[in-house]
Amino acid sequence: MDDVAVGPLDLAGRVDEALAVQAVAFGLSSDEVGVRRHIVLRHLGCPGARALGAVTPAGRLVGFVYGMPNDRGHWWSTVVEPYLRSAGQDDWLDNAFVITELHVHPEYQKRGIGRRLITTITDTAAQPRSILSAVDVESPARVLYRALGYRDLARQVLFPSAPSPYAVMGAPLPLRRG
Numbered sequence: 001m002d003d004v005a006v007g008p009l010d011l012a013g014r015v016d017e018a019l020a021v022q023a024v025a026f027g028l029s030s031d032e033v034g035v036r037r038h039i040v041l042r043h044l045g046c047p048g049a050r051a052l053g054a055v056t057p058a059g060r061l062v063g064f065v066y067g068m069p070n071d072r073g074h075w076w077s078t079v080v081e082p083y084l085r086s087a088g089q090d091d092w093l094d095n096a097f098v099i100t101e102l103h104v105h106p107e108y109q110k111r112g113i114g115r116r117l118i119t120t121i122t123d124t125a126a127q128p129r130s131i132l133s134a135v136d137v138e139s140p141a142r143v144l145y146r147a148l149g150y151r152d153l154a155r156q157v158l159f160p161s162a163p164s165p166y167a168v169m170g171a172p173l174p175l176r177r178g
Contacts, residue, residue, distance in 0.1 A: 003057055004055065004056055004063070004113055006052055006054050006055075006113070006116045007053065007055070008051070008053075009051040009053030009061075009066075010051075011053075014053070014061055015037055015040055018053070018103075019040070020033075021063060021103050022036070022103040024106060025105060026103060040101075048069040048126075049067070050068070050121060050124075051065065051121075054104065054113045054116070062113070063103060063104035063108060063113045064117070065099060065118055066101055067099045067101075067125075067130075068097070069097055070094070070097070070131065072093050076133070079159055080157055083156075083157045083168065084153055087154045089153040096127050096128075096130060097129070098132065100132075102118055114141070119175050123174055125173055127173065128172065130170065130173055131169065132150070132168070132169055133159075133167065134166060134169060135164050135165075135166055136155050136165045142169075145169050147176065148171060148175040151170065152169055154167065155168075
């Protein structure tokens with residue numbers, strides 16, 4: 001088993017390290033990292049926002065996840081709601097825990113770290129289900145989400161300034177294992 005430990009993360013205190021992981025894993029420019037830094041710090045002020053990190057024995061942050069109970073007033077919800085409504089799935093926005101970001105450094109991918117991060121954070125959610133968005137292509141991330149029980153709720157969701165469409169996915173909690 002990997003010796004990377006998954007546990008609570010002071011994301012505000014380690015935001016630059018986390019965004020460096022996201023930049024490499026997701027291909028972000030330095031300008032995009034700057035914008036996301038403000039978004040992450042704003043999200044951390046939302047009620048129920050929580051973060052976990054994946055840390056090597058030397059203390060290097062190699063992965064992170066954060067999320068919060070969904071709020072229909074949040075920007076993300078206002079963008080995805082029309083897509084979910086047209087698919088008859090907008091009830092998923094209520095009483096759901098949103099996985100806002102989940103990233104693992106490419107050197108540490110395919111070791112089960114992403115699975116450990118997302119299952120650990122959702123195992124303690126008070127909500128009965130989880131929702132997230134992922135780039136709408138067949139990717140290792142989407143394969144993982146499906147294996148955990150997530151299914152497509154809406155596809156070809158367009159976020160302002162995002163270069164590619166996204167899929168919104170949802171799963172009942174606890175997430176599927178095995």
